Amino acid sequence: MNYSLLYKISIxxxxxxxxxxxxxxxxxxxxxxxxxxxLGFMNGLNDLLDGxxxxxxxxxxxxxxxxxxxxxxxxxxEEFSIGHNFINSVRPARSRxxxxxxxxxxxxxxxxxxxxxxAPKIDAQVFFNGGTIDITGIINGxxxxxxxxxxxxxxxxxxxxxxxxxxxxxxxxxxxxLAEKLLINVGDVVQIATPQGERFSLKIVGLFQSGIQxxxxxxxxxxxxxxxxxxxxxxxxxxxxxxxxKDISLAPVVAKEYSxxxxxxxxxxxxxNSQFETGSFVRSLISYAVGITLLIVAGFGIYxxxxxxxxxxxxxxxxxxxxxxxxVDVNRIFIFIALSIGISGGLLGLLFGFLVSLGIDxxxxxxxxxxxxxxxPVRYDIFFYGIGLTFSLVTTFMAGLxxxxxxxxxxxxxxxxxx
Amino acid sequence: xxxxxxxxxxxxxxFSDPVRVQVLKDITFAVRKGEFVxxxxxxxxxxxxxxxxxxxxxxxxxxxxxxxxxxxxxxxxKYLAHLRNGKIGFVFQFxxxxxxxxxxxxxxxxxxxxxxxxHEQVEQRAMERLKMLDIQSLALKKANKLSGxxxxxxxxxxxxxxxxxxxxxxxxxxxxxxxxxLIVFDIFKRMAEEYNQTLLIVTHDQEFAERxxxxxxxxxxxxxKQ
Numbered sequence: 001m002n003y004s005l006l007y008k009i010s011i012x013x014x015x016x017x018x019x020x021x022x023x024x025x026x027x028x029x030x031x032x033x034x035x036x037x038x039l040g041f042m043n044g045l046n047d048l049l050d051g052x053x054x055x056x057x058x059x060x061x062x063x064x065x066x067x068x069x070x071x072x073x074x075x076x077x078e079e080f081s082i083g084h085n086f087i088n089s090v091r092p093a094r095s096r097x098x099x100x101x102x103x104x105x106x107x108x109x110x111x112x113x114x115x116x117x118x119a120p121k122i123d124a125q126v127f128f129n130g131g132t133i134d135i136t137g138i139i140n141g142x143x144x145x146x147x148x149x150x151x152x153x154x155x156x157x158x159x160x161x162x163x164x165x166x167x168x169x170x171x172x173x174x175x176x177x178l179a180e181k182l183l184i185n186v187g188d189v190v191q192i193a194t195p196q197g198e199r200f201s202l203k204i205v206g207l208f209q210s211g212i213q214x215x216x217x218x219x220x221x222x223x224x225x226x227x228x229x230x231x232x233x234x235x236x237x238x239x240x241x242x243x244x245x246k247d248i249s250l251a252p253v254v255a256k257e258y259s260x261x262x263x264x265x266x267x268x269x270x271x272x273n274s275q276f277e278t279g280s281f282v283r284s285l286i287s288y289a290v291g292i293t294l295l296i297v298a299g300f301g302i303y304x305x306x307x308x309x310x311x312x313x314x315x316x317x318x319x320x321x322x323x324x325x326x327x328v329d330v331n332r333i334f335i336f337i338a339l340s341i342g343i344s345g346g347l348l349g350l351l352f353g354f355l356v357s358l359g360i361d362x363x364x365x366x367x368x369x370x371x372x373x374x375x376x377p378v379r380y381d382i383f384f385y386g387i388g389l390t391f392s393l394v395t396t397f398m399a400g401l402x403x404x405x406x407x408x409x410x411x412x413x414x415x416x417x418x419x
Numbered sequence: 420x421x422x423x424x425x426x427x428x429x430x431x432x433x434f435s436d437p438v439r440v441q442v443l444k445d446i447t448f449a450v451r452k453g454e455f456v457x458x459x460x461x462x463x464x465x466x467x468x469x470x471x472x473x474x475x476x477x478x479x480x481x482x483x484x485x486x487x488x489x490x491x492x493x494x495x496x497k498y499l500a501h502l503r504n505g506k507i508g509f510v511f512q513f514x515x516x517x518x519x520x521x522x523x524x525x526x527x528x529x530x531x532x533x534x535x536x537x538h539e540q541v542e543q544r545a546m547e548r549l550k551m552l553d554i555q556s557l558a559l560k561k562a563n564k565l566s567g568x569x570x571x572x573x574x575x576x577x578x579x580x581x582x583x584x585x586x587x588x589x590x591x592x593x594x595x596x597x598x599x600x601l602i603v604f605d606i607f608k609r610m611a612e613e614y615n616q617t618l619l620i621v622t623h624d625q626e627f628a629e630r631x632x633x634x635x636x637x638x639x640x641x642x643x644k645q
Contacts, residue, residue, distance in 0.1 A: 324533070
């Protein structure tokens with residue numbers, strides 16, 4: 001089969017009607033451009049929104065659960081060992097919040113090669129004194145270096161440097177909302193009181209803005225040492241272990257394993273934030289649906305143009321058949337035409353889509369809640385470009401298939417005699 | 420010289436739309452190599468229908484058609500297309516060139532399709548044929564820039580590109596003025612006499628027919644005189 005000859009014929013037919021061809025190709029280009037830009041933008045936004053929560057959420061969190069003691073005294077009594085004991089009004093005992101054997105646990109986790117990093121943390125409920133009123137808030141005792149590395153803590157500290165809490169003793173970073181409520185700023189001293197009644201003065205070395213207002217109104221960060229001091233606990237008092245994994249999908253398995261191994265409560269990110277995955281999935285679904293709709297519309301355009309071309313080229317088809325081209329050859333010629341439109345339009349669309357993405361990436365997007373974001377987010381993913389090109393080929397092929405079959409069935413005798 | 424090129428055996432054909440009309444009745448004849456045959460008859464006597472059956476483009480008939488002593492009955496469309504490509508040259512009443520191509524490309528296309536010779540050789544053969552018909556100067560013009568007579572000569576050159584067994588013509592001079600008609604006729608005559616080319620031409624031009632070697636006269640779907 002002489003493909004180059006058939007290809008040459010299709011190109012000649014295309015060029016003879018270059019305006020129509022251009023319209024068809026522009027249709028494909030436009031839809032691919034929009035497809036790429038839409039998907040890039042949508043996914044960029046998805047990444048941003050997910051990042052708001054997921055970036056600073058540990059993949060697995062270990063903590064001591066406050067729960068009812070599994071070993072109730074009555075069960076140990078031999079007298080009541082037959083049958084089941086129903087116990088009413090059981091209350092959780094005042095169990096210790098700190099994790100036992102913190103040092104060996106941290107070491108063991110660090111040596112696990114599925115783990116990217118581990119950051120210990122202490123939660124402390126405190127009251128911030130603002131003149132005559134007390135505001136309840138939380139001090140998170142963190143290891144600044146680990147927190148910065150694993151959870152991009154530095155990105156959210158808008159004033160001051162997050163490392164200062166380690167350098168300066170008795171220092172704290174307040175949420176911006178909290179600082180505004182207390183009418184204080186960096187360099188000032190804030191008074192806090194613990195539920196046990198201890199009072200402390202802490203120096204404010206920075207402010208942070210997480211992007212979630214409610215969060216900023218109650219949260220603050222201090223070093224682990226400072227927090228331990230506030231709570232009056234020793235250096236092995238750690239209430240949470242935050243773990244970031246190399247592969248996020250392993251989180252449920254690892255959580256379960258650690259929970260059994262270390263006898264602690266364990267929560268994985270999928271359970272803690274399942275709504276975010278659902279949200280991302282639905283947004284992606286919508287953008288794919290819109291993109292593919294655009295392509296199908298472009299496909300109908302190609303179908304129409306090829307159909308018209310066939311009516312115009314009836315004579316040419318008849319003559320090709322009369323001089324020895326078979327129906328299959330004619331079919332291939334029209335498929336070539338459709339695919340040429342698809343490939344040229346599609347590749348141009350990818351290029352324009354990339355340019356539009358670059359353009360969107362330059363548009364200023366400044367919002368108080370997202371201090372690190374200056375322009376609209378765009379994701380550049382080779383995968384989108386692959387899908388775009390594949391779909392442009394598939395739709396143009398489908399659009400070409402019916403007209404091409406029609407062309408291959410043209411009866412040359414009817415055309416030649418009918419004139 | 421008595422080798423049969425094309426043979427029709429008891430060919431019958433009817434159209435059934437809107438009423439059943441039999442257009443060809445028991446057509447039986449043969450054309451031998453080197454013959455210059457014309458088919459004449461009144462309009463509607465079935466001579467064009469017969470020609471399209473002989474050309475293998477119309478396969479909807481009863482009877483048997485032998486080309487190069489080989490039956491074409493029941494053969495696939497692709498096989499017939501290949502047969503047409505290599506063994507039959509066709510000249511139509513309306514010139515039917517591909518307007519998207521130059522004269523040279525138009526002549527070359529069936530040759531390239533056959534693929535018997537490489538590209539350069541097909542081009543050279545196309546030029547030879549254009550020279551033979553004295554239109555080599557038009558080679559690089561677009562087909563739609565030519566006059567009717569020129570187009571018909573290009574169509575003849577195209578029909579000859581693959582050295583066909585037989586050249587068929589459907590009223591090849593019917594759409595031309597007297598002068599161009601004569602030129603085309605002279606070309607056919609020359610092909611028959613100098614190159615021993617077999618020709619089968621359908622015409623209603625009595626004058627044209629009388630100057631051919633053999634006349635087949637048709638009336639109402641039958642051959643009445645050979």
